[in-house]
Amino acid sequence: MSDPILSLSGVCTDIAQYHILQGVDLEVGRGGVTMLLGRNGVGKTTTLRTVIGHWQARAGSIRFDGQEITRMPTPDRARAGIGFVPEDMGIFSGLTVEENMTLAAASGPLDTARRDWLFSVFPPLRTFWRSAAGTLSGGQKQMLSIARAMAEERRLYLIDEPTKGLAPAIISTMVGALRELKSQGASILMVEQNFAVAKALGDQVAVMEDGCIIWTGAMADLAADAALQERLMGLSMEVEA
Known part of the structure; x- marks a missing residue:
């Protein structure tokens, strides 16, 4: 991949006594969506958390837009242009939707045009703007979690299982909101277990197993090859879709 926005080389990450990432090599292209797939417990979430700095890599290198960030503190990585949507949403339940969004716009007040665009892709945000975030439904909280990462334009978005447990309408x-973000030229690294969503959004894909990347390629190629899906992940996307 020429000129990736994110590059991991030989990244190893330990959590307590467990060696979770065992030499991850991964590139994320500019202006597209890279899906990170694999069975549960293979290191996908740890990869995202290592990139944002919640976990420190024991070995290897992480480069973002040509800059070495392996030892950089998490706030500095965010200021450099990386947004993170954790699986557990990470919203402030006691604050209103508006206050959550205001805190997310770290460089200053939330831009009105950006707010109105977020209202257009996540209509419930407008409806519940002055409501406490803790009173929202699960799907609405997930929308808020993603909208917080999108409060300012980021160069890279790390998104961990955004559709987990959500109703089809949500x-x-x-998916529509992430397509909008993609159309703006955003670069996204996304963990997703819903393979219909992965096929709908992904440009490139990396498959993990036992803390390593075992296959990379075009999302369309993986989606079209049931035998490859079975070999890499023990399942068929065609069944899941």
Whole structure:
């Protein structure tokens, strides 16, 4: 891949006594969506958390837009242009939707045009703007979680299982919003277990197993090859879709 926006080389990450990432090599292209797929527990979430700095790599190198960030503190990585949507949403339940969004716009007040665009892709945000985030439904909280990462334009978005446990109608809204973000030229690294969503959004794909990347290629190629899906992940996307 020429001129990737994110590059991991030989990244190893330990959590307590467990060696979770065992030499991850991964590139994320500019202006597209790279899906990170694999069975549960193979290191996908740890990869995202290592990139944002919640976990520190024991070995290897992480480069973002040509800059070495392996030892950089998490706030500096965010200021450099990386947005992170954790699987557990990470919203402030006691604050209103508006206050959550205001905190997310770290460089200053939330831009009105950006807010109105977020309202257009996530209509419930407008409806519940002055409501406490803790009173939202699960799907609405997930929308808020993603909108917080999108409060400012980022150069790279790390998104961890955004559709997990959501109803089909909410998933459709989520996919539409991420397509909008993609159309703006955003670069996205996304963990997703819903393979219909992965096929709908992904340009490139990396498959993990036992803390390593075992296959990379075009999402369309993997989606079209049931035998390859079975060999890499023990399942068929065609069944899941």
